[in-house]
Amino acid sequence: xxxxxxxxxxxxxxxxxxxxxxxxxxxxxxxxxxxxxxxxxxxxxxxxxxxxxxxxxxxxxxxxxxxxxxxxxxxxxxxxxxxxxxxxxxxxxxxxxxxxxxxxxxxxxxxxxxxxxxxxxxxxxxxxxxxxxxxxxxxxxxxxxxxxxxxxxxxxxxxxxxxxxxxxxxxxxxxxxxxxxxxxxxxxxxxxxxxxxxxxxxxxxxxxxxxxxxxxxxxxxxxxxxxxxxxxxxxxxxxxxxxxxxxxxxxxxxxxxxxxxxxxxxxxxxxxxxxxxxxxxxxxxxxxxxxxxxxxxxxxxxxxxxxxxxxxxxxxxxxxxxxxxxxxxxxxxxxxxxxxxxxxxxxxxxxxxxxxxxxxxxxxxxxxxxxxx
Amino acid sequence: xxxxxxxxxxxxxxxxxxxxxxxxxxxxxxxxxxxxxxxxxxxxxxxxxxxxxxxxxxxxxxxxxxxxxxxxxxxxxxxxxxxxxxxxxxxxxxxxxxxxxxxxxxxxxxxxxxxxxxxxxxxxxxxxxxxxxxxxxxxxxxxxxxxxxxxxxxxxxxxxxxxxxxxxxxxxxxxxxxxxxxxxxxxxxxxxxxxxxxxxxxxxxxxxxxxxxxxxxxxxxxxxxxxxxxxxxxxxxxxxxxxxxxxxxxxxxxxxxxxxxxxxxxxxxxxxxxxxxxxxxxxxxxxxxxxxxxxxxxxxxxxxxxxxxxxxxxxxxxxxxxxxxxxxxxxxxxxxxxxxxxxxxxxxxxxxxxxxxxxxxxxxxxxxxxxxx
Numbered sequence: 012x013x014x015x016x017x018x019x020x021x022x023x024x025x026x027x028x029x030x031x032x033x034x035x036x037x038x039x040x041x042x043x044x045x046x047x048x049x050x051x052x053x054x055x056x057x058x059x060x061x062x063x064x065x066x067x068x069x070x071x072x073x074x075x076x077x078x079x080x081x082x083x084x085x086x087x088x089x090x091x092x093x094x095x096x097x098x099x100x101x102x103x104x105x106x107x108x109x110x111x112x113x114x115x116x117x118x119x120x121x122x123x124x125x126x127x128x129x130x131x132x133x134x135x136x137x138x139x140x141x142x143x144x145x146x147x148x149x150x151x152x153x154x155x156x157x158x159x160x161x162x163x164x165x166x167x168x169x170x171x172x173x174x175x176x177x178x179x180x181x182x183x184x185x186x187x188x189x190x191x192x193x194x195x196x197x198x199x200x201x202x203x204x205x206x207x208x209x210x211x212x213x214x215x216x217x218x219x220x221x222x223x224x225x226x227x228x229x230x231x232x233x234x235x236x237x238x239x240x241x242x243x244x245x246x247x248x249x250x251x252x253x254x255x256x257x258x259x260x261x262x263x264x265x266x267x268x269x270x271x272x273x274x275x276x277x278x279x280x281x282x283x284x285x286x287x288x289x290x291x292x293x294x295x296x297x298x299x300x301x302x303x304x305x306x307x308x309x310x311x312x313x314x315x316x317x318x319x320x321x322x323x324x325x326x327x328x329x330x331x332x333x334x335x336x337x338x339x340x341x342x343x344x345x346x347x348x349x350x351x352x353x354x355x356x357x358x359x360x361x362x363x364x365x366x367x368x369x370x371x372x373x374x375x376x377x378x379x380x381x382x383x384x
Numbered sequence: 385x386x387x388x389x390x391x392x393x394x395x396x397x398x399x400x401x402x403x404x405x406x407x408x409x410x411x412x413x414x415x416x417x418x419x420x421x422x423x424x425x426x427x428x429x430x431x432x433x434x435x436x437x438x439x440x441x442x443x444x445x446x447x448x449x450x451x452x453x454x455x456x457x458x459x460x461x462x463x464x465x466x467x468x469x470x471x472x473x474x475x476x477x478x479x480x481x482x483x484x485x486x487x488x489x490x491x492x493x494x495x496x497x498x499x500x501x502x503x504x505x506x507x508x509x510x511x512x513x514x515x516x517x518x519x520x521x522x523x524x525x526x527x528x529x530x531x532x533x534x535x536x537x538x539x540x541x542x543x544x545x546x547x548x549x550x551x552x553x554x555x556x557x558x559x560x561x562x563x564x565x566x567x568x569x570x571x572x573x574x575x576x577x578x579x580x581x582x583x584x585x586x587x588x589x590x591x592x593x594x595x596x597x598x599x600x601x602x603x604x605x606x607x608x609x610x611x612x613x614x615x616x617x618x619x620x621x622x623x624x625x626x627x628x629x630x631x632x633x634x635x636x637x638x639x640x641x642x643x644x645x646x647x648x649x650x651x652x653x654x655x656x657x658x659x660x661x662x663x664x665x666x667x668x669x670x671x672x673x674x675x676x677x678x679x680x681x682x683x684x685x686x687x688x689x690x691x692x693x694x695x696x697x698x699x700x701x702x703x704x705x706x707x708x709x710x711x712x713x714x715x716x717x718x719x720x721x722x723x724x725x726x727x728x729x730x731x732x733x734x735x736x737x738x739x740x741x742x743x744x745x746x747x748x749x750x751x752x753x754x755x756x757x
Binding site for chain 2: 034054210346
């Protein structure tokens with residue numbers, strides 16, 4: 012088989028080729044069970060072993076401390092925007108740091124259940140930088156503080172999580188880490204709850220990951236659907252309702268791929284982080300040195316995962332944008348169109364994207380500039 | 385490859401072998417796109433075409449009238465137990481016909497959002513028959529009436545949906561048809577909303593099907609999460625949040641398999657219904673003629689999909705139950721254990737189960753009886 016095209020989709024996104032091959036191989040008979048994973052009772056010993064292994068591998072990869080529970084749920088980030096306040100707001104105050112489109116949506120949805128304050132807004136920086144933590148307007152009696160640690164659409168990433176205690180705030184920090192989960196370590200000492208849709212760095216859409224500190228369980232509002240009450244889900248080991256079994260299985264294979272991943276003399280999460288740094292550096296440098304393309308985010312806030320870029324100034328015409336996308340596709344560089352709300356282009360370079368893929372994109376950027384710049 | 389084992393799981397459940405083969409074949413490259421379906425943006429033309437085709441095929445198979453919308457959602461039946469009252473109760477009255485474990489759970493969960501009345505309860509018939517519609521205690525001003533048209537655990541099925549108007553009730557009927565969807569036609573003139581988890585007759589767990597009459601859209605309570613507001617989901621063609629794309633793809637392949645399915649001189653849904661009738665008849669007759677096994681449900685309420693059965697009288701010991709399950713497994717008859725809440729055995733004989741599989745089970749029942757009866 013020839014090389015697969017390079018897929019820059021923002022999500023659902025590229026998966027490691029060897030994971031897809033294993034999924035295909037095991038499709039009709041998982042480990043001699045006579046069943047596809049899709050066909051297994053979620054309560055049978057086969058699937059329970061798959062689920063337990065996936066959870067253990069994830070815990071190891073992300074160094075999740077024992078006082079945190081790992082939940083496999085459904086609904087994605089948009090559903091969590093309601094499920095988090097239903098579980099944690101206690102009907103009180105919620106402070107949200109808005110760094111882009113996703114945290115803005117989270118703030119809006121939380122407003123159904125709590126008194127929401129926008130503690131800071133990247134709009135004040137022209138959406139090019141995350142406001143400094145020292146400037147955040149946090150309330151001492153907030154039930155929690157929410158931020159999106161990587162904004163998929165805007166391409167802004169927190170490279171360090173805030174220490175809320177040092178900012179005089181005792182509330183737990185909630186992070187939406189959908190689009191950079193498992194691309195780098197998480198400082199759990201600063202986090203109360205982290206959630207993410209699986210469809211960027213983990214596996215198929217339809218699986219939602221929630222990692223929650225145990226003391227935050229058990230505070231759901233009475234109007235919280237039981238299937239989304241974290242305590243209920245935790246007590247049932249994520250099997251209160253039928254979990255998205257096949258997605259958990261694929262996620263588990265991705266976790267095992269990550270555990271054995273080697274790069275730059277490192278293994279596992281440290282290796283993938285190093286490759287992500289190298290990929291991002293390569294792409295941002297190419298954009299910064301280009302007279303035709305630009306990324307507009309402040310260097311210290313640039314996402315390692317999602318790189319929006321635009322044609323500069325008068326070059327930014329619908330025709331040239333389309334020509335770029337068409338030629339990219341011919342070169343087997345897929346799904347580079349920017350999000351409809353911001354236009355332009357976007358390269359999502361998640362864990363499964365190789366350094367070779369980013370080189371191919373950078374070569375194409377230069378070649379396109381030579382011909383159209 | 386040898387014949388696959390026969391898998392009687394209640395869900396997630398067996399899928400047609402040719403569907404699994406196609407999924408495996410297309411895993412690394414769907415139709416020359418260079419992508420796995422798991423890797424496609426849900427807004428890209430490839431996945432949009434998959435989703436539209438799945439919806440059109442489902443509409444054709446179930447003869448869904450134009451005034452009904454088809455929604456692909458997440459969370460399964462247990463989440464819908466909250467999502468339905470959040471959308472339809474208007475904070476008012478909900479009448480529930482309890483025919484088994486699932487409708488009992490639905491009633492309980494709806495009680496968070498509405499004034500719930502149990503209109504009838506199969507408990508009054510020793511859980512062996514659905515109470516006659518003429519006896520139901522319906523309220524004229526109920527926002528809706530809920531029933532579970534096939535009880536997976538108890539093995540009771542509605543072979544005809546009630547005509548609520550003829551019972552003097554103008555409320556829309558909501559049916560949970562998770563475990564017999566696509567096994568038979570639906571009389572849409574009697575239904576306002578039907579919902580079901582995919583993991584029995586449709587595809588992988590994690591996809592929830594909702595079919596709703598358009599006039600019932602737009603009445604969600606303010607506390608309903610946006611991702612679960614049927615109107616929001618309908619207006620976004622099921623893409624308000626990222627849908628479970630891979631599950632929709634597999635479901636679409638199952639729909640195409642059903643459309644070309646032939647049996648007894650029939651094609652499509654009529655053919656699968658005929659085979660389901662023949663399979664159920666074969667199995668119930670074997671149980672009724674057995675001195676060792678029994679099914680306890682009244683003949684006119686027996687499910688064509690889920691057949692719970694028990695060892696009779698003094699034969700019903702833990703040892704003999706276990707011996708049955710162990711020997712069944714050796715014969716490649718898988719997942720026959722009854723639900724933990726009722727014990728005994730259960731054969732789920734969904735669409736993907738062949739007549740050959742039921743013959744193999746019946747042969748084993750007779751053989752086991754010869755040796756242990």
